[in-house]
Amino acid sequence: xxxxxxxxxxxxxxxxxxxxxxxxxxxxxxxxxxxxxxxxxxxxxxxxxxxxxxxxxxxxxxxxxxxxxxxxxxxxxxxxxxxxxxxxxxxxxxxxxxxxxxxxxxxxxxxxxxxxxxxxxxxxxxxxxxxxxxxxxxxxxxxxxxxxxxxxx
Numbered sequence: 001x002x003x004x005x006x007x008x009x010x011x012x013x014x015x016x017x018x019x020x021x022x023x024x025x026x027x028x029x030x031x032x033x034x035x036x037x038x039x040x041x042x043x044x045x046x047x048x049x050x051x052x053x054x055x056x057x058x059x060x061x062x063x064x065x066x067x068x069x070x071x072x073x074x075x076x077x078x079x080x081x082x083x084x085x086x087x088x089x090x091x092x093x094x095x096x097x098x099x100x101x102x103x104x105x106x107x108x109x110x111x112x113x114x115x116x117x118x119x120x121x122x123x124x125x126x127x128x129x130x131x132x133x134x135x136x137x138x139x140x141x142x143x144x145x146x147x148x149x150x151x152x153x
Contacts (some may be wrong), residue, residue, distance in 0.1 A: 023056040024097045029088050040088040045122045046080065049112045052096040053126070060148035072133040073142060078107065079127035086121045088114065094121070100149055106130050106138045108149065 033044045057064060068074045088094055094114055101109040107129045114122040130141045 022097045022099045024095050025052050025055050027094045027096050029092045034090050038090045048096045052098040056098045062148050068133050074133050075128040078129045082124040092116050105140050
């Protein structure tokens with residue numbers, strides 16, 4: 001994918017240099033999240049993870065609608081690797097986590113999980129790319145976002 005935005009400095013580093021902790025949010029399973037058997041539909045785990053990433057950025061001071069509408073930047077999912085280990089059911093209280101695994105000039109990789117108590121239900125790796133909202137071409141992650149998502153919670 002060609003980068004169409006000017007890049008002054010190329011960033012490519014591992015987050016081993018940061019002391020990151022996991023961000024998490026609670027999510028209650030509603031009937032709308034389940035199939036006829038009362039089990040969470042597999043694609044809804046991705047919705048739960050999207051909510052956690054959005055809240056993670058919000059907690060970091062980044063409002064995605066502002067970046068999309070005013071600064072013309074957004075993140076799109078490039079890849080998803082997910083393992084389904086145990087089912088969630090109607091009315092379960094879940095914890096959905098998000099943490100930054102790696103960051104490059106125009107992309108980030110997040111590790112995410114969904115837990116019910118101490119039970120790991122899903123484990124995933126999500127690749128995101130920063131794009132220009134008008135052209136949808138990949139471009140450098142703005143420094144303000146880069147610094148916000150690199151901070152420790």
